[in-house]
Amino acid sequence: MVVQDPVICLIQASVEKLTRSTNFLKFLGQHALIQEAEEHVDERRYHFVSLLLNLVNTFLYMVNTYIIVPTADDYSMSLGAAATVCGIIIGSMAVAQVFSAVYFSAWSNKSYFRPLVFSSIVLFLGNVLYALAYDLNSLTILLIGRLMCGMCG
Structure with missing residues (x-):
């Protein structure tokens, strides 16, 4: 009789x-009730447009992340916003993303x-x-713009 190491x-x-978990997930994936798309899109026709839209x-998301977010407080304050409103404007994109x-x-x-278009x-x-x-000197337009950017997320 050979004694095996507990490890x-x-x-x-x-x-x-x-292995059992993987087999179960494979089973679920094969038998999932996935609805077929209502429209059949020619993949070759939209391939380039989809690639371009994704790029x-x-x-635009990188511009939002690395340019707009770091400067949003200064931009908001130049429109006369209080510091708390600056936080709301910065966070509005993330809030809209949660719901959309x-x-x-x-x-x-x-x-x-x-959806991509x-x-x-x-x-x-x-x-x-x-x-x-x-240019419009409007915090409302600023907030709507941030919300719209978040709706696509």
Whole structure:
């Protein structure tokens, strides 16, 4: 009779448990009730446009993350906002993302192209409104622009 090291026994038990979990997830994935998309989109036709929209969206999100967020407090204060309002403006994008994520997740499970086009347009308009807020001297436009940027997330 060979006595095994307890560490080896724990490793083998973990491998067996992981294997059972993986098999269960594979079973669920194969038998999931996934609805087919209502529309059948020609993938080759929209491939380039989708790639371009994804690149533009990524660029705009990076602009939001690395340029707009760090400067949003100064921008808001130049429009006469109090410090607490600056925090609301900065956080409004994240709050909008929390609520829109569920909707976009469900929508993109049915079709990828329309949500991508919609989010590109809304993200672009949100950034334009954010930029125009200074010329219009409006904190409301500033907040709406930030909310629109978050709705696409």
